[in-house]
Amino acid sequence: MLDSMRQFKAGVFQALGHPTRVAIAECLSRGEMSVSGLSEAVGVEQSNVSQHLAVLRNKYLVETRKDGNQIFYRLRDPLLADVLEKMRQYFFAHMNEAMEVLREEQNGAANAIQEKTP
Amino acid sequence: MLDSMRQFKAGVFQALGHPTRVAIAECLSRGEMSVSGLSEAVGVEQSNVSQHLAVLRNKYLVETRKDGNQIFYRLRDPLLADVLEKMRQYFFAHMNEAMEVLREEQNGAANAIQEKTP
DNA sequence: TGTCAATATGCGAATATTCTAATATAGTAC
DNA sequence: GTACTATATTAGAATATTCGCATATTGACA
Structure with a gap:
């Protein structure tokens, strides 16, 4: 149990353990943003941002909202x-x-x- | 500059991004502890603990104090x-x-x- | 229907992390 | 000096992450 707790926490830290994901998380801490918005703000190409978002998503660190063509991310x-x-x-x-x-x-x-x- | 900041933060997160290192950090957050003490408390063999401590040391997350034969670690x-x-x-x-x-x-x-x- | 824009996913090579086992260093005591 | 204990480092195999690129999916709109 104590072990699961540590594994979980380590997972969250690891998810934040990349400069691009830190940048994404910081952007989102100021409010929701679309993928293309993040891609521009962080200065990383779309598919790569999407991959990093998948990491954050898999740890349930972010939530999404669809608006027409776009998907807006926010911190959970x-x-x-x-x-x-x-x-x-x-x-x-x-x-x-x-x-x-x-x-x-x-x-x-x-x-x-x-x-x-x- | 903003970039260095993120790289630094990501480095800290990554250092914490392993269950064993979370366990070590939690132990140290309750006070200083020797390597052998940590090894026992965390339930990981000595050389492995030492390697994880090296990761924390390289990011300056911990400090050490020598007492005779032993080395005591604490959070920085x-x-x-x-x-x-x-x-x-x-x-x-x-x-x-x-x-x-x-x-x-x-x-x-x-x-x-x-x-x-x- | 077709086309465009936004987002996600699959693949493969390069790189990084992790563990175990063996070895090295340093301090204590005899 | 030797022997013993505590800690650190090295080496190598297994595994995981990361990026760029190509491709798939989905929604909007004509």
């Missing part, structure tokens, strides 16, 4: 927006490290890991 | 505990879906995806 639960907001705070509290993490991920990670060994 | 920032707490709330608000998600992940996901198509 405001708690998710809260999580994103916490993460925003975390980002600003750790900007310096954030930059370092990103720099390390740019270069080979091999040497970086050495330096971080306790 | 209480904000992370907040994130976990939000996720706990989210889990209880969506238990029913949680169970369904887990059931689907048990079976082949192929047919499940069909049913969730909007």
